[in-house]
Amino acid sequence: xxxxxxxxxxxxxxxxxxxxxxxxxxxxxxxxxxxxxxxxxxxxxxxxxxxxxxxxxxxxxxxxxxxxxxxxxxxxxxxxxxxxxxxxxxxxxxxxxxxxxxxxxxxxxxxxxxxxxxxxxxxxxxxxxxxxxxxxxxxxxxxxxxxxxxxxxxxxxxxxxxxxxxxxxxxxxxxxxxxxxxxxxxxxxxxxxxxxxxxxxxxxxxxxxxxxxxxxxxxxxxxxxxxxxxxxxxxxxxxxxxxxxxxxxxxxxxxxxxxxxxxxxxxxxxxxxxxxxxxxxxxxxxxxxxxxxxxxxxxxxxxxxxxxxxxxxxxxxxxxxxxxxxxxxxxxxxxxxxxxxxxxxxxxxxxxxxxxxxxxxxxxxxxxxxxxxxxxxxxxxxxxxxxxxxxxxxxxxxxxxxxxxxxxxxxxxxxxxxxxxxx
Numbered sequence: 479x480x481x482x483x484x485x486x487x488x489x490x491x492x493x494x495x496x497x498x499x500x501x502x503x504x505x506x507x508x509x510x511x512x513x514x515x516x517x518x519x520x521x522x523x524x525x526x527x528x529x530x531x532x533x534x535x536x537x538x539x540x541x542x543x544x545x546x547x548x549x550x551x552x553x554x555x556x557x558x559x560x561x562x563x564x565x566x567x568x569x570x571x572x573x574x575x576x577x578x579x580x581x582x583x584x585x586x587x588x589x590x591x592x593x594x595x596x597x598x599x600x601x602x603x604x605x606x607x608x609x610x611x612x613x614x615x616x617x618x619x620x621x622x623x624x625x626x627x628x629x630x631x632x633x634x635x636x637x638x639x640x641x642x643x644x645x646x647x648x649x650x651x652x653x654x655x656x657x658x659x660x661x662x663x664x665x666x667x668x669x670x671x672x673x674x675x676x677x678x679x680x681x682x683x684x685x686x687x688x689x690x691x692x693x694x695x696x697x698x699x700x701x702x703x704x705x706x707x708x709x710x711x712x713x714x715x716x717x718x719x720x721x722x723x724x725x726x727x728x729x730x731x732x733x734x735x736x737x738x739x740x741x742x743x744x745x746x747x748x749x750x751x752x753x754x755x756x757x758x759x760x761x762x763x764x765x766x767x768x769x770x771x772x773x774x775x776x777x778x779x780x781x782x783x784x785x786x787x788x789x790x791x792x793x794x795x796x797x798x799x800x801x802x803x804x805x806x807x808x809x810x811x812x813x814x815x816x817x818x819x820x821x822x823x824x825x826x827x828x829x830x831x832x833x834x835x836x837x838x839x840x841x842x843x844x845x846x847x848x849x850x851x852x853x854x855x856x857x858x859x860x861x862x863x864x865x866x867x868x869x870x871x872x873x874x875x876x877x878x879x880x881x882x883x884x885x886x887x888x889x890x891x892x893x894x895x896x897x898x899x900x901x
Contacts, residue, residue: 510549511812513803514571516564516582516592517607517794519556522686522710526739526790527556527584530607532780533787533795534581537804539779545804546812557583559685561591568592572602578814580604581798584790586611586630586659596623601817603825605803608793610733611658612665612890615845616875622818624825624844626802627793628759628873630659631890633733634666635850635870635877637757641667641730642674645755647702649677650730653693653716654707656682656892663707663732665890669877672897678705682892683712690716694723703727709734717747725750733758736855738784741862748862754855759793759834761851761866762786763858766835785861787833796832805830837872847874 515534518527531554543550553575555567564583571577579602583589589609596604597620604623606614610630615623641647650671654660668678679701681693693716697704704727708716713735729735729750736756740747762785764770772795776787787795796802806824813820829839836849852868876884888894 507812507815508548510551511545511579511807511814512551512553512575512577514553514555514568514575514577514580515607516555516557516567516571516580516584516588517790518559518584520558521560522712523559523584523734523739523790524710526608526710526734526737526788529739529784529788529791530584530794532783533776533791534798536775536779537795537799540799541804545807546810548812553577555582557585557588559585559588561587564588565591565595568595568604572599578602578818579803581794581803582607584608585657586614586662587657589614589625590658593620593623596620601814603818603822605797605825606793607797608790609659610662612662612875613658615843617885617889619843619845621844622822624797624822624840626797626828626838626840626846628846628848628850629875630662630733631666631669631877632848632873632875633758633850634663634670635757635873636670636852636868637730637755638667638670638672638676639674640755640852640868641703641705642671642676645703645728645730647676647728647730649679649698649701650703650705651697651701652678652680652705652707653690654680654682654705654732655685655687655709655712657685658890660707660732661890661892664705665895666877667705667730668895668897669887672895676897678897680892683708685712687712688715690719694720694725701727703730705730705732706735707732709737710739713740714743714745714747717750718745721746721750729754731756731855734789736853736864738762738786738788739790741855741864742784751855751862752857756853756855756864757850758789758853759836759848759850760787760789760864761834761853762863763856763865764834764851768831768833768835772833786863792833796838802828841874843875845875847872849873
């Protein structure tokens, strides 16, 4: 094992000697712990799903597939970013594979479906993968669904203010996929942007859209920028077609738009991506030593992976690794008895530093509170990367508002929020 891998293992395990002593002293079930996972290996987010599994494999390899004195059996499943398929895969993992824990899913509406499914389960726990719909945990949360990554509304913290005050944008055309995660992203952006006086023309598209020509034709003449809340092949299709018709407006990106799943692809879309501003939980260029070590180990383990870990890789790693599932299992000595009561209590109480260097803790709904980066896409010696240029610390789901006040704003949807009409 190389020195960097030894350092990585030590960092990944990161528990105190006292915890090891306690777990060693407890009576243990020595049967394997069965962990199931669901990510999207089909559909528009397939490349991000592949990267999520790369990161999970790193987490398990770092502890040699052993935690709390028990071996880990990992059962992988694939979805296509739709809730029905994700739910079917989860049922298969629970009912046929008899897993103890599920980690997943990747996409927003899938997360709401698995949240609802988790309520029907006794003695099982579902930990989110990367899905970012706000209402998964904000409203009617499930006691055995945990999310150690921040979500779509949180990821936009600071971006609406930057677009209005620093970019001078007063009217944007929104191009977004029509489902739960983009609703959360749009809500986070417009919460700031509309309050300052900005106007938004909303143009929604179904997931898996390949032809954006009719949407581009609807752009108002007076817009200052395009707010693109798309990811994967949908974002690639829009940017390619917009570039081909000579589109030259500034692009403000969603968190999964300014990501390695797109930056690593070659084509005319890259001419529009350079200079794009966005916000989210990660930035490729971040001088925090935790992040630099994580990226170095990712590149060493996956030389054919992305230039830098994608947002999905970081989220799945954070939810899986000793700063999530594995740390809680270590703290309870692998004990999943009594309907996983001790394990779930350990999950709820964890506080840690994520691979990005951000502090993370859970709120009462078992939802992460953490830091969000403002990013800009730069050409770094011929490689497109996101660079952090701002940071909003300790962002909660209610964006610093009292819970009841925030709830009164209503759930994110295609119609909520709305700005005053453009002049």
